[in-house]
Amino acid sequence: MVSYPDSQGAERSLAIRRPPSVASHSSRASTVRRHRPHRSHFGGTSYQPQNEFPVFTHTGDVEIIISNGRKEQRYLLHKLILTQCSGFFEAGTSEEWANAGEGSSSQSQNPAALARLPSGGPQQKKRWRYELDWGKDDDEIPMLIQKKAESTLFGADMPPQPQPPPARNKPTVSSSGFLRSMANFSSLHIPAPETDPDDDTFRDYDNLFRVFYNYPPTLDPIQIANAYVECKSLLHLADMYDALQVIGPRVDHHLLRFQGRLWKQIAKYPPSYLKLGYLARSKAIFAEAMVHVVGQWPQGINQLRAQTPEPVIELIEDKVDEMDELKAKVEGKLFRLTLTTSRGERVTPSNNWLDWMAMSLFRQWLAENTTPPPVPILKSPRHPPSRSGDDRPQPPPPVFNTGRVFRLLGTGGSSYLGHDECKRFLRLSSEHYTRDNLKRFERSMDEIKNKAKDIVKPLMRNFLELDLGSQGGGLPYLTCTRIDPQDFPWDE
Numbered sequence: 001m002v003s004y005p006d007s008q009g010a011e012r013s014l015a016i017r018r019p020p021s022v023a024s025h026s027s028r029a030s031t032v033r034r035h036r037p038h039r040s041h042f043g044g045t046s047y048q049p050q051n052e053f054p055v056f057t058h059t060g061d062v063e064i065i066i067s068n069g070r071k072e073q074r075y076l077l078h079k080l081i082l083t084q085c086s087g088f089f090e091a092g093t094s095e096e097w098a099n100a101g102e103g104s105s106s107q108s109q110n111p112a113a114l115a116r117l118p119s120g121g122p123q124q125k126k127r128w129r130y131e132l133d134w135g136k137d138d139d140e141i142p143m144l145i146q147k148k149a150e151s152t153l154f155g156a157d158m159p160p161q162p163q164p165p166p167a168r169n170k171p172t173v174s175s176s177g178f179l180r181s182m183a184n185f186s187s188l189h190i191p192a193p194e195t196d197p198d199d200d201t202f203r204d205y206d207n208l209f210r211v212f213y214n215y216p217p218t219l220d221p222i223q224i225a226n227a228y229v230e231c232k233s234l235l236h237l238a239d240m241y242d243a244l245q246v247i248g249p250r251v252d253h254h255l256l257r258f259q260g261r262l263w264k265q266i267a268k269y270p271p272s273y274l275k276l277g278y279l280a281r282s283k284a285i286f287a288e289a290m291v292h293v294v295g296q297w298p299q300g301i302n303q304l305r306a307q308t309p310e311p312v313i314e315l316i317e318d319k320v321d322e323m324d325e326l327k328a329k330v331e332g333k334l335f336r337l338t339l340t341t342s343r344g345e346r347v348t349p350s351n352n353w354l355d356w357m358a359m360s361l362f363r364q365w366l367a368e369n370t371t372p373p374p375v376p377i378l379k380s381p382r383h384p385p386s387r388s389g390d391d392r393p394q395p396p397p398p399v400f401n402t403g404r405v406f407r408l409l410g411t412g413g414s415s416y417l418g419h420d421e422c423k424r425f426l427r428l429s430s431e432h433y434t435r436d437n438l439k440r441f442e443r444s445m446d447e448i449k450n451k452a453k454d455i456v457k458p459l460m461r462n463f464l465e466l467d468l469g470s471q472g473g474g475l476p477y478l479t480c481t482r483i484d485p486q487d488f489p490w491d492e
Contacts, residue, residue: 053077053213054206062093063129064144066205068198075209079128085212087242092146093128132205134198142201143240203230204237211250212243219251224258224265228276231255235279244279252282263466267292267475271303278312281490284465287483291464294319295403295477311489319481326458326480327402333455334366334409339447354437358444361425362452365417369405403477410460412453417445 051058060076067073082089091097130144196202207217207230217234220226231251238247255262266273266285270292277286293300297320304313339347339355347355408416422442426433461480468474 053215054209061125061127062089063127064209065129065131066202067132068134068196068201070196070198071202073202073206077209077212081212085243085246088144089241092130097146132201141240200233204233207234208237208241208243208247211247217250217254219254221254221257224255224261227255227258228265228272231280232276235276239279244281248280248282251276251280252285255280255282256284260467263288263464267464267466270296271300274300274304274312275308278308278490283488286488287463288465290316290319290483291479291481292477294323294481295475295479296401299401309489315487315489319483323478323481327406327478330406330456330459331366331370334452335363337362337448337451337455339444354432354440355444357426357429358441358448361422362417362445362448366405370402372400401477403475406456406459406478407474407476409449409452409456412449417449 050056054073054075054077056076056078060078062075062077062079062082064075064077065072066075079089079093083093084090129147131147132142133145134140134142203218207219210217219230219234231254234247235244235251238244258265262285266288270289273285274289274293276282277284277289293304293316297316304316337359339352339359341347341351341355345351347359349356419442422445423438426438426441459478459480461482462468463482464479468479
């Protein structure tokens, strides 16, 4: 928790002696004057300087201006808070930076000026000033640039910045036409307010400083797609200013409030949420997305290469290798699966031809579904050669993923090699096709399926928070990847 300075600018009331003429007035008049509220010379109540977020008039020492010429947002914050939350401000307000001549006042660099201050008098208060530089091109990322700021005396109230009067696009409605305007109000078409193209930048910086001061950021609490975009933008800004350790937990907390909807969104866009989870240092989001990415690999490789740190890619490849080794072991056991006779002997064509045929059909189905299809020798005639004589580039073949096959094996029953397939296969040998043989054949196939189901159990483990039952039959890839605490590629 970050504690924030309280206002120390308490005003002192001064006792003023009344002249004799005033003392001769009646007690009623003096009582009225005594309880009459104080008024300024310019009318209205007296100005009370603000000393709360985002402008700490009495205690703030870092001024930040976000302006694009159409609107402006001003912050007067504390160096202590900013340096604790951001490495950027820690470096920018350091003595090394000040000695380099950036953002330092003339008095702070001149010891003689400090020596001229009376002993026991108010100390000099160093101030810093930052302005947002939008860059010359649209491709440039806006960045805070430190400007020179003058020092002030501790305890001195800084005058408020004059605010421009609000723009009026239409003349003020007179009181005589007010009722007539209200009568026609229902028939008026009120256009939607125009949005500034830089509103997202204003929002991100405001959220950044709000989190620094332990205020909740203004992120969409209803639409998870909008919340993702806003959180991603805020995290990239925090990464620029070396503040991910402070911003990440806030983003993690906000997204986890979506619960089941979050897991469904991660299943739709696992590479995107993997990158977000890494930036936010969210173990839940990162692990959930990693299970999907490893199960679909290399489907998301183009979205992750050169966009994520190398330790993340190495973790993915390590988990993919672990899954491939596990699948190879399971495949070996499946191909060695066999039935036995009543005497405990292995089934062969000589001692039980029908059971041996059931094992042959299962192995053939397993080989076809766990082996990538052969590459065609002849080129596809769909794309004729171009005029230059070069063939047009062919689209890459679809990724071959055996996860669907192992899920069928783990489900068993009629999910594969059902009644029609068994019947069609047995009819290939007409002399052995009878109703009784078909029943015996299906019983043997069921026994093989039950043994196969036990073999693939290690691949059927699910380490997702997502409810697979809500996916209409499960996912077409394996979700048995486990992310252990030591696997997260960031320092605690």
